Amino acid sequence: MKAVGLIAEYNPFHNGHLYHLQLAKKITHADAVVVVMSGDFTQRGEPTVLDKWQRTRMALANGADLVVELPLVHAVQPADRFAKGALVILHDLGVSDLVFGAEHPDWDFPQLVEAEKKFQQAAFQNYDQTYATQFNQQLEATTGHSLRDPNDILAFSYYKEVLQAGWSMCLHPIKRRGSDYHDLQITGQIASASAIRAALEAGKTEQAKSAVPSASWPCLQDLHDLPSVERLFPILRNHLIQAPVEELAQTYSMAEGLENRLKQAADQSLDFTTLMKKAKTKRYTYAHLLRLFLYLDLEASQKQVEWTMQHPYIRLLGFNKKGQAYLHQVKKKLSLPLITKVDQTLHHGLLDLDFRAGKLYQNFTKDEQDLKRAPIMDLSSKDR
Amino acid sequence: MKAVGLIAEYNPFHNGHLYHLQLAKKITHADAVVVVMSGDFTQRGEPTVLDKWQRTRMALANGADLVVELPLVHAVQPADRFAKGALVILHDLGVSDLVFGAEHPDWDFPQLVEAEKKFQQAAFQNYDQTYATQFNQQLEATTGHSLRDPNDILAFSYYKEVLQAGWSMCLHPIKRRGSDYHDLQITGQIASASAIRAALEAGKTEQAKSAVPSASWPCLQDLHDLPSVERLFPILRNHLIQAPVEELAQTYSMAEGLENRLKQAADQSLDFTTLMKKAKTKRYTYAHLLRLFLYLDLEASQKQVEWTMQHPYIRLLGFNKKGQAYLHQVKKKLSLPLITKVDQTLHHGLLDLDFRAGKLYQNFTKDEQDLKRAPIMDLSSKDR
Numbered sequence: 001m002k003a004v005g006l007i008a009e010y011n012p013f014h015n016g017h018l019y020h021l022q023l024a025k026k027i028t029h030a031d032a033v034v035v036v037m038s039g040d041f042t043q044r045g046e047p048t049v050l051d052k053w054q055r056t057r058m059a060l061a062n063g064a065d066l067v068v069e070l071p072l073v074h075a076v077q078p079a080d081r082f083a084k085g086a087l088v089i090l091h092d093l094g095v096s097d098l099v100f101g102a103e104h105p106d107w108d109f110p111q112l113v114e115a116e117k118k119f120q121q122a123a124f125q126n127y128d129q130t131y132a133t134q135f136n137q138q139l140e141a142t143t144g145h146s147l148r149d150p151n152d153i154l155a156f157s158y159y160k161e162v163l164q165a166g167w168s169m170c171l172h173p174i175k176r177r178g179s180d181y182h183d184l185q186i187t188g189q190i191a192s193a194s195a196i197r198a199a200l201e202a203g204k205t206e207q208a209k210s211a212v213p214s215a216s217w218p219c220l221q222d223l224h225d226l227p228s229v230e231r232l233f234p235i236l237r238n239h240l241i242q243a244p245v246e247e248l249a250q251t252y253s254m255a256e257g258l259e260n261r262l263k264q265a266a267d268q269s270l271d272f273t274t275l276m277k278k279a280k281t282k283r284y285t286y287a288h289l290l291r292l293f294l295y296l297d298l299e300a301s302q303k304q305v306e307w308t309m310q311h312p313y314i315r316l317l318g319f320n321k322k323g324q325a326y327l328h329q330v331k332k333k334l335s336l337p338l339i340t341k342v343d344q345t346l347h348h349g350l351l352d353l354d355f356r357a358g359k360l361y362q363n364f365t366k367d368e369q370d371l372k373r374a375p376i377m378d379l380s381s382k383d384r
Numbered sequence: 385m386k387a388v389g390l391i392a393e394y395n396p397f398h399n400g401h402l403y404h405l406q407l408a409k410k411i412t413h414a415d416a417v418v419v420v421m422s423g424d425f426t427q428r429g430e431p432t433v434l435d436k437w438q439r440t441r442m443a444l445a446n447g448a449d450l451v452v453e454l455p456l457v458h459a460v461q462p463a464d465r466f467a468k469g470a471l472v473i474l475h476d477l478g479v480s481d482l483v484f485g486a487e488h489p490d491w492d493f494p495q496l497v498e499a500e501k502k503f504q505q506a507a508f509q510n511y512d513q514t515y516a517t518q519f520n521q522q523l524e525a526t527t528g529h530s531l532r533d534p535n536d537i538l539a540f541s542y543y544k545e546v547l548q549a550g551w552s553m554c555l556h557p558i559k560r561r562g563s564d565y566h567d568l569q570i571t572g573q574i575a576s577a578s579a580i581r582a583a584l585e586a587g588k589t590e591q592a593k594s595a596v597p598s599a600s601w602p603c604l605q606d607l608h609d610l611p612s613v614e615r616l617f618p619i620l621r622n623h624l625i626q627a628p629v630e631e632l633a634q635t636y637s638m639a640e641g642l643e644n645r646l647k648q649a650a651d652q653s654l655d656f657t658t659l660m661k662k663a664k665t666k667r668y669t670y671a672h673l674l675r676l677f678l679y680l681d682l683e684a685s686q687k688q689v690e691w692t693m694q695h696p697y698i699r700l701l702g703f704n705k706k707g708q709a710y711l712h713q714v715k716k717k718l719s720l721p722l723i724t725k726v727d728q729t730l731h732h733g734l735l736d737l738d739f740r741a742g743k744l745y746q747n748f749t750k751d752e753q754d755l756k757r758a759p760i761m762d763l764s765s766k767d768r
Binding site for chain 1: 621627743746
């Protein structure tokens with residue numbers, strides 16, 4: 001059996017994802033679709049609208065055969081680390097192809113990767129600009145392109161990782177269909193996940209419904225008061241205020257001195273927007289701060305996150321018959337631990353941070369996210 | 385000028401407090417009433433229904449002349465430490481008399497204090513019973529009395545402290561008027577603070593109104609969704625889950641090994657009541673756990689709380705003309721620092737924990753609790 005890999009958040013699963021999934025099967029002639037999906041928090045550090053189990057169910061209902069979790073320490077990361085974390089898993093699972101969206105699928109990504117090797121690191125010392133801005137200045141000077149769109153950035157990262165690792169995985173960038181990632185309006189059947197979330201939040205049910213496959217709708221229709229970083233604000237603010245500044249400084253991805261700025265900002269902020277405004281400088285992107293906030297909510301130290309990053313694993317979230325057969329085929333060749341159920345040992349060990357993230361996510365759901373949860377087995381599903 | 389001291393929470397100020405205050409002036413012939421009052425959290429570690437400024441205003445409107453804050457590290461304590469913290473302040477402020485309620489004002493408290501000196505400490509090793517239970521077994525065996533009622537326990541503590549310190553302060557235990565402390569029904573004009581809070585919570589406005597002086601009512605009438613430990617549960621639970629167990633163990637008043645029990649309880653609890661049930665054992669009283677929960681919310685270490693306890697100060701919350709005159713009279717003799725306004729230095733120094741408690745209390749109010757807040761000056765008020 002041949003498998004194509006997809007890297008996704010499915011927040012929530014929409015018509016664009018369905019199109020992408022079907023196209024991936026078509027162009028690769030794969031027998032099985034393996035998805036590595038973020039857990040309860042997105043790459044930007046925000047809670048997903050539905051938990052990982054509901055999103056796994058959606059993915060299986062819409063054509064995925066095997067869904068595994070991208071551990072939090074890889075999922076909530078800038079593009080390069082996100083890509084690496086996901087690809088290590090897909091490579092271990094033996095997928096031959098990777099299909100992913102890009103704003104400019106026609107670009108010569110390997111050439112861009114090559115160009116980056118010659119960048120002068122000394123040029124990244126301007127603390128008034130984000131790393132991305134300085135990176136793009138150099139890239140544009142040497143190649144004429146610049147990586148400004150989120151999926152182009154991810155595409156670049158996938159190429160870079162696969163080329164560096166020397167894997168034979170085939171990479172297929174495809175054009176995203178329909179609206180722009182940043183577009184917050186729903187105009188047709190294809191809309192961005194953010195537009196759909198905005199419609200759900202605003203109670204524009206019919207609009208949201210038109211943009212998702214019918215199999216996604218039952219989970220979404222009763223959503224109100226969506227999970228959000230705003231709702232986690234009391235937790236974030238309190239930790240910033242109460243923890244000693246030396247402890248805050250140990251938080252994963254805390255830049256030197258930023259802990260003082262954040263502590264002061266928290267003292268003076270009564271809502272999330274104010275805190276973000278007071279925290280933001282030219283040096284840090286909004287996404288960087290969102291991710292840092294999540295690591296603060298998790299009281300996650302640099303040391304622990306790095307240890308966890310160095311100990312990857314494959315956490316099964318769900319599969320159908322085809323996914324089961326594929327898993328059976330690759331199982332013996334896996335070099336990473338395959339985790340089907342979380343017990344107390346895993347909770348305090350490898351999966352500690354995922355477990356704690358699931359507990360944080362319980363601010364939005366009563367459902368236990370990890371302990372003793374078995375993978376979803378959609379074994380009745382008909383072949384697609 | 386002669387001053388009588390009162391130690392209070394005024395949560396909220398009710399007719400029983402008014403009676404107590406007026407009687408205190410009458411029996412001591414004092415010129416001024418000095419109140420040392422808990423800040424935004426009670427002795428049991430619960431947030432007060434109104435913040436310390438509103439409660440100060442109530443106290444001044446009802447006959448108090450000078451109101452100072454009992455710092456959190458003294459206020460949120462078992463009776464003995466609570467008493468000591470409050471008395472150190474009142475003694476420094478030069479009050480000649482202390483008037484306090486007791487369920488049994490006729491008891492010979494000095495004799496009980498004397499009896500305690502002969503207790504065998506070895507008898508307190510039964511970990512299936514609270515300290516209080518074992519204390520009372522010994523007290524009853526030697527004196528025939530047992531300290532079961534909250535105000536008797538405080539009365540005993542006041543006597544013990546004053547006798548140990550060798551101060552000349554006159555102590556006046558008085559009979560509490562009207563309902564029992566534990567009585568949750570409002571039947572007349574005198575009701576317990578808990579009964580009034582329950583009535584407010586239940587929207588029984590008329591009942592609550594009948595039990596408080598008219599000057600208290602304007603602050604109370606619009607209260608709904610009262611501050612509560614339940615509303616702080618997401619913060620408490622998250623810290624118990626996310627913080628390393630070694631860090632939890634450093635929290636002030638955490639008994640050895642309890643951190644593991646609490647961590648596990650938090651993992652399994654989605655509401656405050658469940659957490660409390662899972663945490664509770666025969667060894668710890670409900671109040672002990674409530675206080676510990678507050679210190680957990682504040683991420684307050686043993687080390688910091690002890691340091692703060694050893695550095696007392698007098699924090700002015702409000703005064704009227706008479707209070708101002710009295711303060712003027714005693715000012716030069718004070719041995720403790722007198723704090724009228726909190727700036728950044730105090731925020732990170734002496735008052736750090738009070739400041740952080742005020743920030744925690746901002747989960748219930750938008751009002752800044754400390755930074756740059758000046759004492760309330762009720763200088764227009766007529767003489768009473």
